[in-house]
Amino acid sequence: MEKPSLPKGTRDFGPVVMAKRQFILDSIKKVFQKYGFQPLETPTMENLTTLTGKYGEEGDQLLFKILNSGDFLKDVDLQKLNSRDSRLITHSISEKGLRYDLTVPFARYVVMNRHEIALPFKRYQIQPVWRADRPQKGRYREFYQCDADVVGTDSLICEAEIILMIKEVFKSLKISDYTVKVNHRGVLSGLAEIVGAKEKETALFIAIDKLDKIGEEKVKEELRSKGFDDKSLDVVFEILNKEGSTATKIELLTNSFSTSEKGKKGIADLSAVFQSVKDYGVSEDHVEFDISLARGLSYYTGCIFEVKINNVAIGSVSGGGRYDNLTQAFGAKERLSGVGISFGVDRLFDAMEELKLFPEETQVSSMVLITHFDSESQRYGLKVLQTLRNNNIAAEIYPDPIKIQKQLDYANKKMIPYVIVIGSEEMKSGLLAFKNMKTGEQTKIGIEDILNTLK
């Protein structure tokens, strides 16, 4: 007999974990709805052509591909098959793949349904995604993303609202020590332009993105190996090391980027976004303009966001940005700009678990368990149970006539906070033994009083 097991990087979520996950999911969903986003779900699998080429070369390798049904080898070119190079035959044996994120399926949906979508279109989407990555801490092969995107407007108010939503989500999750890092692709391009490294842009971005992780010296080392000379490194780090408030940084960088159109646009956008946040009457706490923030996904073109929880060794728990050309990849003729944010539930979960931030109530299933000494009192309890439920109180009765210890033990394990004990005395007097499982306190009161306590 084979021992059962799970595929690498996947997990079961038992009731205790689910209660906590629901708490996170509900908090995020509520915020999305409050900001006017509407739900969307897309299929687990997409045509491979929809997915490939959207995430860069690395991303394509991380796609889970689905083997064609039926006799999938029948029409494969024999020569390619014999070459034993699987890359040559992938496209002929697999035409579907599991979704890698929620943004690309969303873009596909928008293009396919353009005629019935009212622009600007705001949708949220909460579904699992799959990546054929090697799992490690905070990295899974199956995980949930919670996305909210707006397409069909260039307005920077959307960027500001993304910041507001992040702040609301973290507030309702009671995560207080976090940083929303904001940057702009234009600022990064400007930086590359200034040092005359337009064609080495990507190498520059990848290197400086690691700044807070590996430090200035290591980044310089990496850049030197990519062919950057000391003079341009000085220029780059003079800009990266600018200190001060967001406003100060913006002011200083306006001068630095006076020769770069892209850089100027980036600074202007960022400045407008921060101004909007102020206009909403929201403080800039937790929000930081970070010039070294790059983010990998190649489709971003404007503002980019990333959220880190401080003092927890886990990657970013949320990220997003603006993308101008995503729908064009699907043949859309009109230019549709989109901007969005994605929360990683699994990492939020890990971080909150580590910080012990889950409220105890999230684990409560039923509020009340009705226990009984015999089948007669159990029968009496059914009416009581129904009364509780009619008053919208989650309640259950122990289904078997067993000793009271077992029943109380069950309440303990399920973390049910209150127990009603019914026996001959209770049936005679109509006053029920009402026990608080946490304090051990027990009183004999009528059902009306019980309802009042629980409401």
Next chain:
RNA sequence: GUGGAUGUAGUUCAGUUGGUUAGAAUGCUAGAUUGUGAUUCUGGAGGUCGCGGGUUCGAGCCCCGUCAUUCACCCCA
């Protein structure tokens, strides 16, 4: 894809230079208690020591392989 670490009851871990029948804590379970749980006491179940091979009179321990888990790199939620 590259490199490192770890695999022993359900779980967390002990296990001496290789030596008879592999232990603890916790959890599970039954009772002490015929109307009361989480703190008490007593009993019980539970392990092909990841798997395969090798060295040896003898392997949980040493060697090789393999699988799984995990951490880091790359990249990312």
